[in-house]
Amino acid sequence: MKDLGHWVLRTSQDVKFEVVETTGLLDPANPLLGQVPGMSGIHGTRLAVLDEAVDSLFGSRVREYFGSTATPVSYMTLPAGDENKTIENVLRVASRLKEIGTERAGTPPIALGGGVVQDVVGMASALYRRGIPYVRVPTTLLGQIDGSVSAKNGVNFEGCRNRLGTFHPPPLTLIDRAFIATLPERQVRSGMGEVLKMALIKDGELFRLLEEFGPVLVQERLQDTGPLTRDRKPGREVMHRAITGMAEELEKNLWEKDLRRIVDYGHTFSPAVEMGSLPGVLHGEAVAMGCLFCAALALNRGLLSQSEYDRIAQCIHQIGLRPTHEMFFDPEFLERALADTLRHRGGAQHLALLTGIGSTVFVEDLSDSEITSASQMMRKL
Numbered sequence: 001m002k003d004l005g006h007w008v009l010r011t012s013q014d015v016k017f018e019v020v021e022t023t024g025l026l027d028p029a030n031p032l033l034g035q036v037p038g039m040s041g042i043h044g045t046r047l048a049v050l051d052e053a054v055d056s057l058f059g060s061r062v063r064e065y066f067g068s069t070a071t072p073v074s075y076m077t078l079p080a081g082d083e084n085k086t087i088e089n090v091l092r093v094a095s096r097l098k099e100i101g102t103e104r105a106g107t108p109p110i111a112l113g114g115g116v117v118q119d120v121v122g123m124a125s126a127l128y129r130r131g132i133p134y135v136r137v138p139t140t141l142l143g144q145i146d147g148s149v150s151a152k153n154g155v156n157f158e159g160c161r162n163r164l165g166t167f168h169p170p171p172l173t174l175i176d177r178a179f180i181a182t183l184p185e186r187q188v189r190s191g192m193g194e195v196l197k198m199a200l201i202k203d204g205e206l207f208r209l210l211e212e213f214g215p216v217l218v219q220e221r222l223q224d225t226g227p228l229t230r231d232r233k234p235g236r237e238v239m240h241r242a243i244t245g246m247a248e249e250l251e252k253n254l255w256e257k258d259l260r261r262i263v264d265y266g267h268t269f270s271p272a273v274e275m276g277s278l279p280g281v282l283h284g285e286a287v288a289m290g291c292l293f294c295a296a297l298a299l300n301r302g303l304l305s306q307s308e309y310d311r312i313a314q315c316i317h318q319i320g321l322r323p324t325h326e327m328f329f330d331p332e333f334l335e336r337a338l339a340d341t342l343r344h345r346g347g348a349q350h351l352a353l354l355t356g357i358g359s360t361v362f363v364e365d366l367s368d369s370e371i372t373s374a375s376q377m378m379r380k381l
């Protein structure tokens with residue numbers, strides 16, 4: 001063995017990526033959208049990928065914007081919805097990148113759309129030339145408060161959520177809350193499901209804002225335009241608190257080396273429900289149900305009080321989200337969902353449960369009978 005070589009390479013990468021809030025993003029006077037992160041000058045044609053709805057609502061303004069700059073831009077439109085989060089759409093984007101001659105660094109594509117378009121373009125950018133930068137412009141509530149700070153992308157594969165994907169944070173994400181003004185109400189509620197999760201795991205004040213303003217926030221699409229909200233600006237505060245909370249959690253564990261993640265709260269049983277009902281239950285809708293199911297588990301363990309459980313159920317109701325779905329009535333289905341999630345968590349449950357509104361504990365010993373009892377509570381809702 002003495003003659004055999006053994007080489008160890010060790011390196012680390014310093015990663016910095018920015019999430020910038022702005023207003024009037026599509027106003028030609030606002031230079032942010034045309035910026036190439038880390039570069040100056042024009043380097044070639046850029047690809048702008050627009051979600052279908054975004055194209056019909058804002059496409060002409062996006063084209064006017066780039067028309068007023070010297071940047072040559074090629075456009076492509078993609079359908080949204082989780083059924084379109086596919087490897088085929090990733091390859092469609094890659095083909096367009098090749099067609100227009102996208103460079104290694106100077107011509108990052110721009111993704112304007114919800115979480116689906118962000119994931120598809122993010123993954124295409126991660127794969128193209130083994131990784132090129134891209135710019136993220138999330139246009140849904142879910143995309144702005146959750147996907148916006150994430151380093152991940154992914155597509156659904158063979159009936160499994162995000163089974164293919166990479167870690168590839170874009171250097172720049174631009175957030176303009178005005179995009180939410182055109183979002184269908186159901187999509188706003190779905191985004192609020194993810195805000196609720198953030199409130200439950202670490203931000204009691206955010207939860208109180210949801211309790212006080214939940215229905216108004218949905219109705220006004222977080223624009224703070226009504227008499228109740230103009231001075232208090234809960235839309236702005238909810239958005240900031242949710243992004244800050246997410247950024248804090250991700251920054252300390254960006255590559256998910258630690259598989260115990262409180263941001264996965266409500267995401268243990270929900271992926272199976274979401275994929276099993278596709279396209280019936282939206283991501284944030286399934287997450288809200290997952291949050292309540294886990295609150296029931298915590299209640300039954302004596303970790304959470306009845307009054308806290310009731311407040312959570314009431315808050316979900318106020319936001320206009322469904323608290324339950326028939327898939328939560330089937331304990332065996334839920335046990336299979338847990339088993340599948342376990343494979344994603346290195347074989348351990350690492351299940352975050354609430355010990356109050358705004359605090360959590362990880363448990364590793366959830367039993368089938370606990371799942372059955374909580375499932376019965378979901379049936380009664």
Ligand SMILES: NC(=O)c1ccc[n+]([C@@H]2O[C@H](COP(=O)([O-])OP(=O)(O)OC[C@H]3O[C@@H](n4cnc5c(N)ncnc54)[C@H](O)[C@@H]3O)[C@@H](O)[C@H]2O)c1
Nearest residue numbers: 053080081114115116139140142146147150152179182183
């Ligand atoms: N990579 C990550 O870390 C991460 C984080 C959170 C969510 N996600 C993914 O995001 C996806 C869900 O994202 P989503 O909820 O944004 O769904 P989505 O991208 O399907 O968008 C929802 C709907 O809103 C429409 N839309 C988008 N912007 C609009 C606007 N401004 N006005 C009107 N309509 C608009 C879309 O066309 C679509 O019909 C899931 O696949 C989830 O896994 C990924």
Ligand SMILES: [Zn+2]
Nearest residue numbers: 194267283287
């Ligand atoms: Zn989520």
